[in-house]
Amino acid sequence: MEWEVVIGLETHTQLKTNTKIFSGASIKYGAEPNTQADEVSIALPGVLPVLNKQAVECAIKFGLAINAEIAPRSVFSRKNYFYPDLPKGYQISQFELPVVGKGAVTIQVPANGKNAAYEKVINITRAHLEEDAGKSLHGAVEGMSGIDLNRAGTPLLEIVTEPDMRSAAEAVAYAKKLHELVQWIDICDGNMQEGSFRCDVNVSVRPKGQEKFGTRREIKNLNSFKFMTQAIEYETRWQIETLEDGGTIQQATVLFNPDTGETRAMRSKEEANDYRYFPDPDLLPLEVTAADKARVQATMPELPQAMKTRFEADYGLSAYDAAALTASRDIADFFTATVNAGAEAKPVANWVMGAVSAKLNAEDRTIHDSPIAPAQLAQLLKRVADNTISNNAAKQVFEIMWISDKSSAESDVDAIIAAKGLKQESDSGAIEAIIDEVLVANQAMVEEFKAGKEKAFNALIGQAMKASKGKANPAQVNEILKKKLTAN
Amino acid sequence: MALNITDIKRIAHLARLEISEQEANQTLTKLTGILGLIEQMQAVDTTGITPMSHSQDVVQRLREDIVTKTNQREEFQANAPVLGNGSTEKATDNGLYLVPKVIE
Numbered sequence: 001m002e003w004e005v006v007i008g009l010e011t012h013t014q015l016k017t018n019t020k021i022f023s024g025a026s027i028k029y030g031a032e033p034n035t036q037a038d039e040v041s042i043a044l045p046g047v048l049p050v051l052n053k054q055a056v057e058c059a060i061k062f063g064l065a066i067n068a069e070i071a072p073r074s075v076f077s078r079k080n081y082f083y084p085d086l087p088k089g090y091q092i093s094q095f096e097l098p099v100v101g102k103g104a105v106t107i108q109v110p111a112n113g114k115n116a117a118y119e120k121v122i123n124i125t126r127a128h129l130e131e132d133a134g135k136s137l138h139g140a141v142e143g144m145s146g147i148d149l150n151r152a153g154t155p156l157l158e159i160v161t162e163p164d165m166r167s168a169a170e171a172v173a174y175a176k177k178l179h180e181l182v183q184w185i186d187i188c189d190g191n192m193q194e195g196s197f198r199c200d201v202n203v204s205v206r207p208k209g210q211e212k213f214g215t216r217r218e219i220k221n222l223n224s225f226k227f228m229t230q231a232i233e234y235e236t237r238w239q240i241e242t243l244e245d246g247g248t249i250q251q252a253t254v255l256f257n258p259d260t261g262e263t264r265a266m267r268s269k270e271e272a273n274d275y276r277y278f279p280d281p282d283l284l285p286l287e288v289t290a291a292d293k294a295r296v297q298a299t300m301p302e303l304p305q306a307m308k309t310r311f312e313a314d315y316g317l318s319a320y321d322a323a324a325l326t327a328s329r330d331i332a333d334f335f336t337a338t339v340n341a342g343a344e345a346k347p348v349a350n351w352v353m354g355a356v357s358a359k360l361n362a363e364d365r366t367i368h369d370s371p372i373a374p375a376q377l378a379q380l381l382k383r384v385a386d387n388t389i390s391n392n393a394a395k396q397v398f399e400i401m402w403i404s405d406k407s408s409a410e411s412d413v414d415a416i417i418a419a420k421g422l423k424q425e426s427d428s429g430a431i432e433a434i435i436d437e438v439l440v441a442n443q444a445m446v447e448e449f450k451a452g453k454e455k456a457f458n459a460l461i462g463q464a465m466k467a468s469k470g471k472a473n474p475a476q477v478n479e480i481l482k483k484k485l486t487a488n
Numbered sequence: 489m490a491l492n493i494t495d496i497k498r499i500a501h502l503a504r505l506e507i508s509e510q511e512a513n514q515t516l517t518k519l520t521g522i523l524g525l526i527e528q529m530q531a532v533d534t535t536g537i538t539p540m541s542h543s544q545d546v547v548q549r550l551r552e553d554i555v556t557k558t559n560q561r562e563e564f565q566a567n568a569p570v571l572g573n574g575s576t577e578k579a580t581d582n583g584l585y586l587v588p589k590v591i592e
Contacts, residue, residue, distance in 0.1 A: 017553050024556030033583035034565070038557040042564060054553035075541040082504055084587040097541070136590050146584030274502060279541040287547035 001244070002208040005236045006216075007171045007201060008163035011178060012156045013188040014132070014196040015058040021131050021155035022049030022092065029194050037134070037149035043087035048282050051076075055155035058187035059099045059129050060288060060296040062157060065185050065303060066124055068103025070293060076129075076283040079275045084147050085134035093158075095277040098128035099286060100157075105181070106305065107173040108323060122174050123162040129286075130156050157187070163202065163213065168232035172225050175199055184304055184329040192223045199223075203232055204249070205239045214239070215249040219256055219263055231256035235263045307332055315345035324353050330368045341378030344385060351377060355398055372398070373406050379413040387473055393422040426473045428480065431464075434472060435481055438463045449485060457481070491520055 020027055023040035040047045063070040075097040078090040103124040111117040134149035159178065165171045179197055182188035189196050204216035219235060222228045234256075239249055254263040302310070304326040311322040325335045331352065338348045352367075356377070360367060380401070384394045397416045404411040417423055425431060439446055442463055449456035464477050496516050500507045507515065561583060568578045568585060579586040 019551075019553050019555050019557075024551070024554065026555045026557070032561075034561045034585070035559040035583070036557075037564070038560065039564070044564075050551040051548050052553050053550035056550060073547070080502070084590055137584065138589070140584065141581050141586055143589050144579075144581075144586040145588070145590040146581060147587055148584055276502065281542065284542050284544065284546055284548040 003205050003236075003240050003243075004208045004210075005166060005168075005232075006163045006204050006206065006213055007165035007167075007232065008216075009159075009161045009165070009171060009174060009202070010200040011159045011175070012132075012198045012200075013159065013178075013182050015055050015155040015157055016187055016189055017052055017054040017058070017155050019052055019054075020153035021052050021055050021129065022153055023047075025153065027151075027154045029191075031150055033146070033148040034150060037152060041087075041134075041149045041152040043089075049092060049280075051283065051286065052155060055129060056099070056286065056288070057296050058155070059127065059157055060293060061185050061187050061300060062127055062159070062182065063100040063103065064293070064297055064300060065181060066100075066103030066105055068124060068127070069101035070288055071097055071099055071101060072288055073097065074099040074128075074286045074288070076280045076286070077277045078280045079130075079277055081275060083133070084145065085136050085149070085152065087134075087149065087152070091131060091133065092280055092283070093130035093277075094128035097285075098126040099288065100124075100127035102126070105174065105177055107170065107177045109170055109173045112169060120164075120170060120173075122164045122170075125160045125162050127157050127159040130158055132156050163204075168229045168236070171201060171232055172229055175228060176225060180328050181304070185300065195223060197223070199228060201228065201232060203235045203239070205236060205243065214243075215251050217249065217252050217254050217263075217265070219254050220266075222256060227256055227258055230258075230261050231263055234261055238263065301329070304329075304332070311345075315339070315349070317345065317349055321349045321353065325349060328367075330366060334367050334370065334374055337374035338378045338381075341375045343378035343381040347381045347384065348377070351381065351398075355395065359402060371403070371406055372401050376401055376406060376411065376413060383413055383417065387424065387426045389417055389422050390424050390470075390474060392470065393417070393424060396420065396422060421471075423471065424473050425468055425471045426476060428476060431468070431472050431476050431480055432484075434467050435464050435477065435484060438467055439484065446485070457485070460485075491516060491523065 014027075015021075017027065019025060020038075020041065023038050025038040025041055026036050028036065034042075040049060060070055062068075074094055076092050077095040079093045079095070080090045082089055105122050105124060107120050107122055109118050109120060132151050132154035134147055134152040137146040137148060140146050161174065165174060179190055179192075182197070183190040191197070199222045201219045201222060202216045203219060204214035206212065206214040217235065217239070219231050222231055235254065242249060250265075252265040254265050256263050308319075308322040308326045311317045311325060312319060317325070324331075326332050334356075335348060335352050338352070339345050356367070356370065356372070360370060380394055380397055383389050383397075384391060389397065397413060397420075400416050400420070401411050401413070409415060425434075438460060442460060445456045445459050445463075449460070460481055461474070461477055464481065465472055465474065468477075493512055493516055496512045496519065497507075500512070500515075565578060565580045565583075565585070568580050571577045571579045571586070
């Protein structure tokens with residue numbers, strides 16, 4: 001039987017605020033245990049939550065970015081359960097009326113084997129504001145668990161999709177797109193190691209063609225794209241094998257073990273899913289007016305999709321190039337800064353996606369800490385455009401700049417060209433003289449060319465370049481040589 | 489909706505409340521009375537009325553995102569429960585609150 005996998009994601013993004021969602025305690029990562037756990041975080045009796053304006057604005061930004069309905073009035077609810085890292089006995093979340101409603105994200109699924117790359121729209125069901133729980137640490141004291149409530153109350157936006165994805169590749173493409181988007185609009189730092197962006201993945205399988213969904217299992221807390229792929233692939237295989245062996249799937253929450261590459265059901269908590277949500281009487285309804293939306297809209301950067309369209313229209317870039325350059329805000333900013341510094345867009349696009357990204361990948365760095373600044377790259381490309389240096393020489397200059405301090409005089413493009421003697425010969429008289437010598441010295445090749453051997457032409461070019469020690473402008477050499485050979 | 493004694497025990501368990509048979513029966517009577525009141529209210533025609541999520545018809549005021557809380561760990565942990573089992577020591581360790589081991 002042919003099976004189809006159905007995937008939906010719930011992503012917890014930690015919002016970029018200074019303070020907690022309901023109190024003025026810092027959310028800075030890495031502080032000593034409980035030094036950022038104020039009376040609200042530890043739930044002392046009598047304390048009241050006061051909603052953080054910045055967290056609300058982050059949610060509005062996200063709603064605008066995915067073209068979603070933003071609720072004029074949304075409500076905070078209590079999700080009741082007992083766990084030591086949740087001292088109130090309930091998590092404040094949103095249930096019936098979330099701040100962000102239906103929206104959509106367009107993903108690019110990369111080519112894979114015989115499958116070509118394609119785009120797909122993933123529908124967003126909702127996004128709601130909620131507070132994070134604390135952390136439980138085990139093993140420090142025998143028979144006890146340690147509780148750190150620094151993270152309790154950290155603002156989260158939980159983003160929920162429709163079950164629209166049909167492969168691990170689509171799920172990962174969505175997660176990556178969302179990861180870039182929340183950083184692009186600056187509502188989340190995207191740091192997956194520190195848990196700022198965590199995904200829960202719902203996976204079910206059904207016979208291909210069947211309309212009814214299968215029973216789903218939820219893989220909790222995936223914080224790397226690699227693990228996400230492995231976990232979904234393992235879980236899908238496991239579900240298909242279970243069904244083919246005549247078994248059934250029980251709805252469950254599962255954890256992925258990166259060491260074994262397997263998923264395993266968590267001890268099913270008795271009645272765990274009866275959260276008895278009800279509106280939190282400590283919080284009034286959240287109102288978002290048209291004026292609030294307009295104010296936030298004014299702070300929004302150009303979105304990747306709009307920027308992509310503009311790059312295609314303004315710079316004549318291909319859809320592929322424009323998509324690659326808008327894959328992250330850092331890349332887009334680097335490209336734009338280089339073009340604004342006076343370089344032509346197409347060569348900049350080629351260099352950013354070629355030499356620059358190859359170097360960054362090889363050294364496992366991001367463009368944000370590229371050793372070459374946009375102004376330097378622009379200067380380099382201007383020297384190619386005005387024929388001062390050849391493309392080959394530009395690559396040499398690039399290599400030197402890459403390993404020099406970008407603020408030092410040694411990293412100056414013109415200084416490197418002068419120091420290394422890379423200036424190309426563009427004086428046509430000088431080039432003609434070189435070519436004349438080459439023609440005299442290589443009569444045999446000239447004869448071959450005249451006899452119809454096209455290859456001899458390239459050989460002569462090679463000789464001329466060699467004679468000029470690689471400094472002759474190749475385009476001019478080509479042109480002058482052609483003229484001389486056909487004139488004879 | 490009629491409640492029975494099993495519902496009462498389940499609700500108590502979810503709220504981690506230990507109740508005796510007698511208390512369970514008393515609670516059943518009280519809750520059934522409250523549900524009766526709600527049934528009466530539900531008979532009122534509320535067509536066209538927006539449900540309220542709060543008794544006051546006002547909206548949430550927002551707080552500026554500025555750190556106003558300082559570290560008060562020592563004061564808070566001075567009020568932490570004691571370890572128990574004969575020990576009068578506070579159930580804290582290197583800044584952490586200690587609880588019976590959480591098994592996952």
